[in-house]
Amino acid sequence: MTMQTPYLLFLADAxxxxxxxxxxxxxxxxxxxxxxxxxxPECTVTLGVPRLTLAEAKERGAKTLVIGMNNSGGTxxxxxxxxxxxxxxxxxxxxxxxxxxxxxxxxxxxxxxxNNCQLFDVRHTTTDLKTATGLPRSGNRLxxxxxxxxxGKMYTALAVEKSMRARKLNADFVATGQSGIFISGxxxxxxxxxxxxxxxxxxxLSPDNEANHWDxxxxxxxxxxxxxxxxxxxxxxxxxxxxxxxxHVENREYMRGMRAHKLPGLQETMEMNLLSARLTNPDARxxxxxxxxxxxxxxxxxxxxxxxxxxFQLPCxxxxxxxxxxxxxxxxxxxxxx
Amino acid sequence: MTMQTPYLLFLADAxxxxxxxxxxxxxxxxxxxxxxxxxxPECTVTLGVPRLTLAEAKERGAKTLVIGMNNSGGTxxxxxxxxxxxxxxxxxxxxxxxxxxxxxxxxxxxxxxxNNCQLFDVRHTTTDLKTATGLPRSGNRLxxxxxxxxxGKMYTALAVEKSMRARKLNADFVATGQSGIFISGxxxxxxxxxxxxxxxxxxxLSPDNEANHWDxxxxxxxxxxxxxxxxxxxxxxxxxxxxxxxxHVENREYMRGMRAHKLPGLQETMEMNLLSARLTNPDARxxxxxxxxxxxxxxxxxxxxxxxxxxFQLPCxxxxxxxxxxxxxxxxxxxxxx
Numbered sequence: 066m067t068m069q070t071p072y073l074l075f076l077a078d079a080x081x082x083x084x085x086x087x088x089x090x091x092x093x094x095x096x097x098x099x100x101x102x103x104x105x106p107e108c109t110v111t112l113g114v115p116r117l118t119l120a121e122a123k124e125r126g127a128k129t130l131v132i133g134m135n136n137s138g139g140t141x142x143x144x145x146x147x148x149x150x151x152x153x154x155x156x157x158x159x160x161x162x163x164x165x166x167x168x169x170x171x172x173x174x175x176x177x178x179x180n181n182c183q184l185f186d187v188r189h190t191t192t193d194l195k196t197a198t199g200l201p202r203s204g205n206r207l208x209x210x211x212x213x214x215x216x217g218k219m220y221t222a223l224a225v226e227k228s229m230r231a232r233k234l235n236a237d238f239v240a241t242g243q244s245g246i247f248i249s250g251x252x253x254x255x256x257x258x259x260x261x262x263x264x265x266x267x268x269x270l271s272p273d274n275e276a277n278h279w280d281x282x283x284x285x286x287x288x289x290x291x292x293x294x295x296x297x298x299x300x301x302x303x304x305x306x307x308x309x310x311x312x313h314v315e316n317r318e319y320m321r322g323m324r325a326h327k328l329p330g331l332q333e334t335m336e337m338n339l340l341s342a343r344l345t346n347p348d349a350r351x352x353x354x355x356x357x358x359x360x361x362x363x364x365x366x367x368x369x370x371x372x373x374x375x376x377f378q379l380p381c382x383x384x385x386x387x388x389x390x391x392x393x394x395x396x397x398x399x400x401x402x403x
Numbered sequence: 404m405t406m407q408t409p410y411l412l413f414l415a416d417a418x419x420x421x422x423x424x425x426x427x428x429x430x431x432x433x434x435x436x437x438x439x440x441x442x443x444p445e446c447t448v449t450l451g452v453p454r455l456t457l458a459e460a461k462e463r464g465a466k467t468l469v470i471g472m473n474n475s476g477g478t479x480x481x482x483x484x485x486x487x488x489x490x491x492x493x494x495x496x497x498x499x500x501x502x503x504x505x506x507x508x509x510x511x512x513x514x515x516x517x518n519n520c521q522l523f524d525v526r527h528t529t530t531d532l533k534t535a536t537g538l539p540r541s542g543n544r545l546x547x548x549x550x551x552x553x554x555g556k557m558y559t560a561l562a563v564e565k566s567m568r569a570r571k572l573n574a575d576f577v578a579t580g581q582s583g584i585f586i587s588g589x590x591x592x593x594x595x596x597x598x599x600x601x602x603x604x605x606x607x608l609s610p611d612n613e614a615n616h617w618d619x620x621x622x623x624x625x626x627x628x629x630x631x632x633x634x635x636x637x638x639x640x641x642x643x644x645x646x647x648x649x650x651h652v653e654n655r656e657y658m659r660g661m662r663a664h665k666l667p668g669l670q671e672t673m674e675m676n677l678l679s680a681r682l683t684n685p686d687a688r689x690x691x692x693x694x695x696x697x698x699x700x701x702x703x704x705x706x707x708x709x710x711x712x713x714x715f716q717l718p719c720x721x722x723x724x725x726x727x728x729x730x731x732x733x734x735x736x737x738x739x740x741x
Contacts, residue, residue, distance in 0.1 A: 196630045196631070197630040198629075198630075199629030199630060199661055199663060199664055200663060201663075255598065256597075256598050256599040257598065257599065258597070258598055259594075259595055259597065259598070260593065260594050260595065260596055260597070260598050260601050260634045260637065261594040261595065261630075261631065261634065263598050263633040263634075264629065264630055264631075264632075264633060265630065291536075291537030291682060291683050292535040292536075292537060292599075292602055292603065292640075293534070293602075294602075294636055294637065294640055294679075294682070295598065295601040295602060295633040295634060295635075295636045295637025295638070295640065296598045296601075296633060296637070298633045298636045299632065299633025299634070300633070302630075302633065323536075323537055325537060325538060325539075326537055326682075337678070341632075344627060344629055344632070344664075345629050
């Protein structure tokens with residue numbers, strides 16, 4: 066699915082930026098795709114982009130209203146609907162990353178039909194998927210993998226894409242989750258496809274490409290997460306990565322949402338990912354480590370990065386604090402032709 | 404989902420028993436659930452059960468018409484529909500394991516509603532699923548795992564259940580695929596659930612149980628199959644097996660449907676399954692090997708079983724040729740209380 070840009074971001078009744086993960090991702094990584102934000106009177110936060118009416122946004126060229134708020138139930142609140150209907154009547158497409166489908170709200174579906182506008186429920190793919198072939202593809206692929214969920218796999222992939230593009234390398238971020246889809250305007254929420262098609266969907270997201278091209282594929286979950294490891298493995302097999310970056314968060318004791326499972330070690334995580342990746346790409350290797358050290362002081366962060374660098378002989382960065390240049394240097398060394 | 408039994412098996416226009424995998428599984432494993440078969444005039448095969456009219460089947464107590472044929476596209480042919488409609492008008496529920504949904508054929512849906520009958524599209528779950536907790540459950544669990552797809556995981560699980568029940572042990576087969584669902588009358592097609600819920604669905608299929616109870620869970624795919632390993636891993640993590648049986652087919656060179664991937668070795672397959680299983684059950688262990696030697700002579704089959712038995716120090720059977728008693732003996736030795 067490909068969404069029309071630029072976007073108008075709908076903050077709804079958000080009272081903290083944390084609940085605007087989807088909208089904030091777009092502002093952080095694709096500010097050029099955001100003409101501005103629109104919000105209900107109850108909203109108490111801003112993303113620092115112009116606050117516009119629908120008419121003003123339309124005038125500035127916005128094509129799609131993005132529901133930028135992610136409440137815990139993943140539902141579309143009834144008091145958001147009037148804004149959605151008004152947007153459709155103004156000719157906007159509407160996109161949502163929530164669990165509840167826009168297309169299942171009768172008045173929204175009718176308004177879209179009446180105005181000849183599209184609804185994008187990005188968690189619910191309508192793409193015709195195939196099972197994976199396991200066959201090699203041309204071009205190069207990098208995948209971010211993690212010790213756990215929510216450690217910075219999307220952030221790292223986007224930072225690598227940005228750095229590679231700044232170096233005039235031929236690279237594209239490939240989204241596999243909701244936030245990534247809004248940032249890149251396309252992709253598939255891989256945890257929402259039918260289980261049989263996990264690997265096949267990733268093969269479709271990252272097809273044959275030019276010999277010097279890099280797909281920078283956003284990873285999901287962790288091979289060590291008891292709820293989601295199946296998704297992670299299917300993604301890994303479909304991605305057939307040449308290069309992997311290990312993403313980790315420092316100072317987290319338990320797997321996300323789990324009270325009985327500690328985070329695996331970095332060594333163990335790399336070994337399990339290499340063992341698994343080799344099924345569809347025998348040459349898969351790690352090219353760097355990306356550590357989220359947000360909870361550490363600057364000097365502690367530095368010490369941690371140095372420690373891992375010495376231990377694993379890989380460039381080791383905090384993508385927010387240090388950037389990812391050392392990892393991209395390593396990629397250029399290893400694949401000089403690409 | 405739980406289907407009403409006994410069944411009337413609809414062979415449609417089958418011209419070979421191979422296309423009747425679903426119906427044949429029920430006849431082989433649950434003959435007491437089949438009052439008979441019904442077929443179109445073009446059908447040239449039989450499953451050896453009484454050929455009945457709808458009225459005769461009704462008289463013998465049949466509750467559900469099972470579409471027993473599995474064509475390659477997974478579609479419901481237009482010329483099957485009159486029989487389905489007639490069955491609904493006679494008060495039968497109708498169940499299908501095909502990809503195309505009964506409920507999506509307007510006249511079938513209308514007839515079901517009119518007659519107050521249920522439609523079961525067993526590949527499409529309507530169960531409300533949750534993500535996995537990873538928490539241990541009471542009771543015991545056995546899972547069949549494989550070097551490849553279609554090596555005998557369902558057959559082995561059913562044979563183990565049968566043997567355990569004959570010994571008055573407290574055991575239930577747990578279906579995770581279409582054929583198994585028709586055989587046991589319930590279950591979930593695990594490759595058809597949304598990827599996020601693979602492990603969670605298996606936790607729901609095999610909840611807390613009595614301390615001496617065994618769930619004998621049907622495995623799917625293989626950790627070494629490039630298309631489906633994600634499903635296999637999610638199933639393994641959700642099953643949290645205490646005991647695993649390795650299922651293998653002798654004399655198959657390539658993974659099913661793959662021309663570039665050879666079958667893994669038995670040692671490698673056991674190691675990968677143990678490594679993966681330990682995430683949610685640190686005590687997981689193998690209790691036997693089940694080899695499909697259908698392509699071998701009796702003496703070659705014997706030699707192969709002896710070889711693996713010596714190599715892995717595990718009871719090694721061909722469930723069709725030798726039965727599974729040695730494996731169940733081993734289970735009784737290891738868990739005398741259960």
